Amino acid sequence: MLDPTYIDTYGNIDAPYQRLDARVKIIITLAFVVIMAISVNDKPIRIIPFFLFVAMLALISRISASALLRRVLPAIPFFFFASLVLGFSKGSQAAAAAFLKAFLSVLSVIILISTTRFSNLLKGLEGLKMPRILVSMISFVYRYLFIIADEYGHIKIARESRNFGGSKRWQWRAIGHSVGTLFLHSYERGERVYSSMVSRGYDGNIRTIGTKKIRSGDIIFAVASLVYLLLAATIMR
Amino acid sequence: MHIPDGFLETRVWAPLAGISAGAIALASKKVSKDLDEKKVPLMGVLAAFVFAAQMVNFPIGGGTSGHLTGGVLIAAIVGPYAAILMMSTILILQALLFQDGGITALGANIFNMGIVNAGVGYITLKGLNRITGNFKLSAFITSWLCVVLAAGSAAAELSLSGVVPIKVSLPAMAGIHALIGIGEGAVTIAALELISRVNREAVFVSVAMAHERIAHRTIWIWLAVSFGVAIILAPFASKFPDGLEKVAEKLGFIGRGTSKLSSPLPDYQIPGLSGGISTAMAGVIGVMITFGLAYILVKMLHRKSK
Numbered sequence: 001m002l003d004p005t006y007i008d009t010y011g012n013i014d015a016p017y018q019r020l021d022a023r024v025k026i027i028i029t030l031a032f033v034v035i036m037a038i039s040v041n042d043k044p045i046r047i048i049p050f051f052l053f054v055a056m057l058a059l060i061s062r063i064s065a066s067a068l069l070r071r072v073l074p075a076i077p078f079f080f081f082a083s084l085v086l087g088f089s090k091g092s093q094a095a096a097a098a099f100l101k102a103f104l105s106v107l108s109v110i111i112l113i114s115t116t117r118f119s120n121l122l123k124g125l126e127g128l129k130m131p132r133i134l135v136s137m138i139s140f141v142y143r144y145l146f147i148i149a150d151e152y153g154h155i156k157i158a159r160e161s162r163n164f165g166g167s168k169r170w171q172w173r174a175i176g177h178s179v180g181t182l183f184l185h186s187y188e189r190g191e192r193v194y195s196s197m198v199s200r201g202y203d204g205n206i207r208t209i210g211t212k213k214i215r216s217g218d219i220i221f222a223v224a225s226l227v228y229l230l231l232a233a234t235i236m237r
Numbered sequence: 238m239h240i241p242d243g244f245l246e247t248r249v250w251a252p253l254a255g256i257s258a259g260a261i262a263l264a265s266k267k268v269s270k271d272l273d274e275k276k277v278p279l280m281g282v283l284a285a286f287v288f289a290a291q292m293v294n295f296p297i298g299g300g301t302s303g304h305l306t307g308g309v310l311i312a313a314i315v316g317p318y319a320a321i322l323m324m325s326t327i328l329i330l331q332a333l334l335f336q337d338g339g340i341t342a343l344g345a346n347i348f349n350m351g352i353v354n355a356g357v358g359y360i361t362l363k364g365l366n367r368i369t370g371n372f373k374l375s376a377f378i379t380s381w382l383c384v385v386l387a388a389g390s391a392a393a394e395l396s397l398s399g400v401v402p403i404k405v406s407l408p409a410m411a412g413i414h415a416l417i418g419i420g421e422g423a424v425t426i427a428a429l430e431l432i433s434r435v436n437r438e439a440v441f442v443s444v445a446m447a448h449e450r451i452a453h454r455t456i457w458i459w460l461a462v463s464f465g466v467a468i469i470l471a472p473f474a475s476k477f478p479d480g481l482e483k484v485a486e487k488l489g490f491i492g493r494g495t496s497k498l499s500s501p502l503p504d505y506q507i508p509g510l511s512g513g514i515s516t517a518m519a520g521v522i523g524v525m526i527t528f529g530l531a532y533i534l535v536k537m538l539h540r541k542s543k
Binding site (some may be wrong): 006007011028033034037071072073074076079082083085086087090097098099100101103105106109112113131133134136137138139140141142143144145146147149151152168169171172173174175176177178179180181182183184186187189190191192193194197202204 | 241242244247255261262264268269277278279280281282283284285286288289290292293295296297298299305309310315316322323325327329330332333336338339340399400401402420421423424425426427428430432435448538542
């Protein structure tokens, strides 16, 4: 699960969708998810134009259907049970609509994430005026999450090798101390990272080589997609 | 506790997205001002720590296990604003990278796990610590309470969207998280204990907090807020058609389902009073009883700890 390389595997393929500006891709994905959430109420039929849109995105980004499905698979049982509950209170139509909405939203996000290199995605988010502190925190979590999760793996192995077990209360205490240790290690690592960044001239701003300019192709694609999505929202009434 | 896309109605997720965006904006501003923005790398690594800590499993009995939410733990260490920012960062990444929680539901998830779990958690921890003077006890109660509150708020959001009636979702969600909360509380106090013992400087706030005094009136403000919530939300809750009851009636086992005990406030209504007023009054009485019990409990424990 925690293998960082699989996240943006398709970012380096030369395909039409990959060439788009990250900002455009983020806006389109957001628009897709929001418009679908609002317009497809309890009628599963209305999802068809949205399904076609996701299929188009998958096509122009050259992600194979099997790779996409493999990515969505872990999320499906949860959607299924949630919509099962919905089926009891609102009927099968609403349940099917909710399941499909959840499924397509996840597909569109997976397409966005796996075709955009993470650094470009962050730049895109910053270009869309997300608070800078949040963007840089996201970038740090992305960088260190895998390392720190690994570190917890080591702590866990050490704990297990010392005959971890016994009463629940004792286990909670031991796990709590593991979490505390993980915090201390992370804190030390954070200080170290910070001071080495300072020694390289970090002053609170992260500088990157200027942002890419939006090209006419980006604008055409964005406008066409938005028009299509708005039509899709109104057409099946 | 992560709500996916497609299950919340627009009138539920849109306002929550607004509230969460506002909270993030406020927290970014506060953190940039108070906590020295240059230390962002440190905060980022600590947020990665919370992310990893959320994968920590602990046994809750019956062969099942729960996992940490970590909001109260991190809020006790870095304070409420940084904690809300960290929880938001984590939830955004979970939605983007791991399909854990939806995009339209992101506001709701940040509300439940950032604002309710970490933000309200910090205030509760501070208040309880002031009343009881026992940091470990307060941290335990707060962790438990805020896990249950976050689960309850997720249940309420799903019910407002008509997924499950509140009478079904609230006991189910709050019930399982009342169990998980015990583990969360125990793990949180053990972690805080170790951290403050080993490295006192690492803890930005909590050690200072143990001595800090907050004004007594804060408690009364919270009581007033609870009353407000009870008055506004209580009539709302009972208005929803109860799907399970309907199903039960149809299948003919409703007779078996009725309780033999008579509740003092049947169906959250006071006999003899009608409609909304009665429900609101029942809510207020409920808050008063809860507050009274909590107050007595806290007083007793306080005396003991002396």
